[in-house]
Amino acid sequence: MDNYRFILSGGGTGGHIYPAIAIANILKERYPKAKFLFVGAKDRMEMEKVPQAGYSIKGLWISGLQRKLTLKNLLFPIKLISSLIKAGKIVREFKPDLVVGTGGFASGPLLRVASKRGIPCVLQEQNSFAGLTNKLLASRAARICVAYDNMDRYFPKEKIIKTGNPVREHIVDTTTSLEEADAFFGLNSEKRTLLVLGGSLGSKRINELVLDQLPLFEEMEVQLLWQCGKGYFEQYEKYTNPAVKVLDFVNRMDLAYAAADVIISRAGASSVSELCIVGKPVIFIPSPNVAEDHQTKNAMALVAQSAALMIKEADLDTKFPNMFKELMGSGEQREQLSTNIKELALPGATEQIADVISSLLKN
Numbered sequence: 001m002d003n004y005r006f007i008l009s010g011g012g013t014g015g016h017i018y019p020a021i022a023i024a025n026i027l028k029e030r031y032p033k034a035k036f037l038f039v040g041a042k043d044r045m046e047m048e049k050v051p052q053a054g055y056s057i058k059g060l061w062i063s064g065l066q067r068k069l070t071l072k073n074l075l076f077p078i079k080l081i082s083s084l085i086k087a088g089k090i091v092r093e094f095k096p097d098l099v100v101g102t103g104g105f106a107s108g109p110l111l112r113v114a115s116k117r118g119i120p121c122v123l124q125e126q127n128s129f130a131g132l133t134n135k136l137l138a139s140r141a142a143r144i145c146v147a148y149d150n151m152d153r154y155f156p157k158e159k160i161i162k163t164g165n166p167v168r169e170h171i172v173d174t175t176t177s178l179e180e181a182d183a184f185f186g187l188n189s190e191k192r193t194l195l196v197l198g199g200s201l202g203s204k205r206i207n208e209l210v211l212d213q214l215p216l217f218e219e220m221e222v223q224l225l226w227q228c229g230k231g232y233f234e235q236y237e238k239y240t241n242p243a244v245k246v247l248d249f250v251n252r253m254d255l256a257y258a259a260a261d262v263i264i265s266r267a268g269a270s271s272v273s274e275l276c277i278v279g280k281p282v283i284f285i286p287s288p289n290v291a292e293d294h295q296t297k298n299a300m301a302l303v304a305q306s307a308a309l310m311i312k313e314a315d316l317d318t319k320f321p322n323m324f325k326e327l328m329g330s331g332e333q334r335e336q337l338s339t340n341i342k343e344l345a346l347p348g349a350t351e352q353i354a355d356v357i358s359s360l361l362k363n
Contacts, residue, residue, distance in 0.1 A: 002028075002030070002031040002032065002033050002034060003031070003033040003034060003035070004031050004034045004035075004037050004097045004098070004361060005034065005035045005036075005037075005094060005095060005096045005097050006024070006027060006034060006035070006037070006096060006097065006098055006099070006101070007036075007037050007038070007090070007091070007096040007098075007114070008020045008023060008024055008036065008037075008038050008039075008040065008099075008100045008101075008102070008104050008106075009039040009040065009099065009100070009101050009102070009106050009107040009110040009344065010040075010046075010101055010102030010106070010113065010124075011041055011045070011046030011104040011105075011106055011270070012041060012045075012046070012104040012105060012106075013045070013104070013199070013201065014045070014049070014051070014077075014199070014201075014268075014270065014271040015103075015126055015268045015269060015271070016046075016102045016104040016126075017040075017045065017046045017049050017102075017327045018104045018121070018166075018167075018168055018270055019048075019102045019124055019126060019166040019167075019270060020038065020050075020053070020089075020100065020124075021049075021050065021053045021168070021358075022166035022167060022168055022203055022350045023100055023102070023124065023166055023350060023353055023354070024036050024038075024053075024055060025053075025350075025351045026166075026188065026351060026353075026354045027354055027357065029239075030096050030354060030358065031101050035094075035339070036055050036056070037055075037056055037057070037058065037090070037094050037096070038050045038055050038056065038057040038058070039057065039058050039059075039060060039087070039090060039106055039107075039110045040058075040059055040060070040104075040106045040316075040326040041059060041060060041062050041104065041105050041106040041197065042055055042059035042060060042061050042062075043059075044104075044106075044165070045345070046057055046104075046106075053252075056077070056256060058086075058090055059106075060082075060083040060086055060087060060106045060109060061079050061082050061083060061086075062079050062082075062083040062106055062108075062109060065097050070076060070321055072351060080109065082115060082345050083106070083108075083109040084109045084112070086109075086113070087109040087110045087113040087114075088113045088218060088226035088337050090110070091113050091114050091117060091119070096114065096119055096208065097119070097120075097361060098119065098121070098195075098250065098357060098360060098361060099114040099115075099119055099121045099123065100122050100123075100124065100357070101110055101121060101122070101123050101133070101134070101137060101141075102122070102123075102124045102126070102127065103123075103124070103126065103133055103134050104131075104133060107134075107137070108133045108136065108137065108179040111140065111141075112137065112140065115137075115140035115141070116140075117282045119343065120142040120360045120361075121137070121140060121141045121142055121173070122139045122141065122142060122144075122145065122353070122357055122360065123138065123143070123144045123145065123155075124144075124145045124153065124163075124165075124166070124353060125144060125145070125146050125147070125154075125155075125240010126147060126165050126268075126269035126270055126273075127147075127148075127268075127269040127292070127294050127298070128147075128148040128151075128258070128294055128297055128298065128301075129292040129294035129297070130151065130153075131152035132154065134154075135154050135274075138155045138156060138159070139156070141159060142159070142360055143159055143161055143356050143360065144156075144159045145162075145163040145268060145352075145353050145356060146159070146160055146161070146162055146163070147162070147163070147164050147165045147273065147346070147349070148162075148238065149162065153215060161316045161352075161356055162272060163346075163349045163352040163353050163356070164348070164349030164352070165269055165270055165272075165273035165274075165346070165349055166345030166349050166350040167270070167273055167274045167277055167347075168253065168274070170254055171220075171253040171254045171257060171274065171278075175257040176254050176255060176257075177258065178258055180255065180258070181255040181256070181259035182259055183194075184252060184255045184259075185225055185245050185255065185256070185259060186242075186245065187223055187225070187245065187259055187318070188243070189207070190241070191222065191223045191243070191261050192221075192222050192261040192262070192328065193222070193223050193224070193225055193258060193260050193261050193262075194217065194222050194223070194224050194225070194228045194260070194261070194262050194263075194264065195225045195227075195229050195256055195257070195259065195260035195262070195264070195280075195308065196210055196224065196225065196227060196228075196233050196261045196263075196264045197250075197263065197264065197265040197266065197267060197271070198228065198229055198266060198269070199229070199231075199287070200231045201229050201231065201267060202227070202228050202230065202231055202248075203229065203243050203285075203287065203317070205231070205264075205285070206264065207228050207229070207232050207235075207236060207311050208287055209285075209316050209317075209320060210224070210228075210264075211236070211239070212227055212317075213320065213321065213324075214239065214244065216321055216324070216325075217243075217244075218243065219356065220249075220325070220328060221307060222244040222265035222328065223244070223245075224243065224244045224245060225245050225247070225250075225256055225259060225260065226239075226245065226247065227244050227247050227248075227249060227250050227256075228247070228248065229245055229248065229249070230248045230249060231241050232321045233246070233247075234269050235246035244305035252311060256280045257280065259313065260275045260280050261280070261281075261334070262280065262281050262282075262283070262327060262328065262334070263282045263283070263361070264282075264283050264285060265282055265283075265284060265285070266284070266285065266286065266287050266295060267284040267285075267286040267287075267294060267295040267296070267298045267310070268287075268298070269294075269298055272284075272298050272302065273345075273346065274310075274350070275327050275341065276302075276307075276341050276342065276344045276346070277338075277342075277347050278344035279338050279341055279342035279345070280338060280341075281308075281309075281327060281333075281334045281337040281338055282302075282308045282309070282337070282341065283308070283309045283310070283320075283323065283324070283327070284298075284299035284302070284303075284309065284310040284311075285289075285310075285311055285312075285313060285316065286298070286309055286310065286313075287314065288312070288313055288314075296310075296312070297361075302344065305340055305343075305344060306336065306340050307340035307341040307343070307344055308337060308339060308341055309323060309327065309337070311323060329361065
């Protein structure tokens with residue numbers, strides 16, 4: 001039997017969405033007759049990105065709790081009840097054989113309803129600091145796939161399987177040529193390229209840094225592939241020129257990675273996992289606005305292995321220019337970072353998660 005029915009739920013950011021899509025893709029390969037349905041939050045980016053990947057999605061009226069008293073917080077109980085009712089209807093009608101949750105608000109109601117109906121649920125936790133939704137769902141999950149050691153701080157030990165984080169396999173396609181990548185983005189093959197990634201939603205602080213350092217990049221004859229984020233595109237698109245390509249979102253990440261000589265990135269767990277496989281020199285700028293400062297911890301794990309560089313947001317103005325000049329001036333340092341980051345890659349994570357799911361289906 002391979003005509004299984006799967007629901008995958010997770011979203012809010014690319015860090016939750018892309019692992020879910022990667023898991024769906026590998027399951028689709030294993031079970032060509034299987035049916036798939038995604039469940040996300042109505043007004044979040046998954047409602048656009050999941051259909052682009054070729055899957056159907058239904059949206060719940062749900063959002064997280066804010067840290068201060070807001071109208072959204074007052075609406076939360078109503079949203080939760082509404083989402084539980086709709087999740088119940090989705091599960092009844094779709095009749096899934098198994099449900100996968102990758103974190104984010106929408107996965108909470110969906111997995112709660114599914115587990116109460118006896119449907120096996122698999123959680124995938126990307127970070128070293130477990131997200132609230134996954135922590136709340138842990139007791140109901142059949143298996144919990146993680147990327148870091150010591151996750152029994154958050155989850156029942158007997159349910160944990162260390163797999164690593166799923167990545168979008170096509171984005172690290174080693175057959176992609178530099179010439180093809182440069183032609184796609186209109187880059188000059190004679191110049192070195194800096195790829196700037198501020199996370200799936202963009203980063204205000206990284207965008208400000210890049211704008212401030214445009215004269216430095218020009219002086220060093222480094223061209224820029226700058227993903228500024230959809231919300232910032234109108235503000236920054238005017239800086240596009242032959243040496244600066246400003247993009248709201250990069251849909252061809254395989255080509256962007258192939259074009260890059262050096263990468264600036266946030267240090268979300270999915271980004272870190274992806275960049276280990278890509279194997280290019282990276283300067284991480286962790287977001288300070290996340291639970292338990294987990295992006296800094298993610299980045300420091302690589303810095304400790306001489307596999308990446310890191311600058312805290314507070315130090316950008318004083319430390320970035322010298323760090324960047326040294327990196328671009330030293331082929332030996334770039335080569336060392338590239339070699340060391342590749343050694344930390346866990347490229348088979350998606351396959352291992354599919355193995356976990358397959359074993360549950362057999363049982």
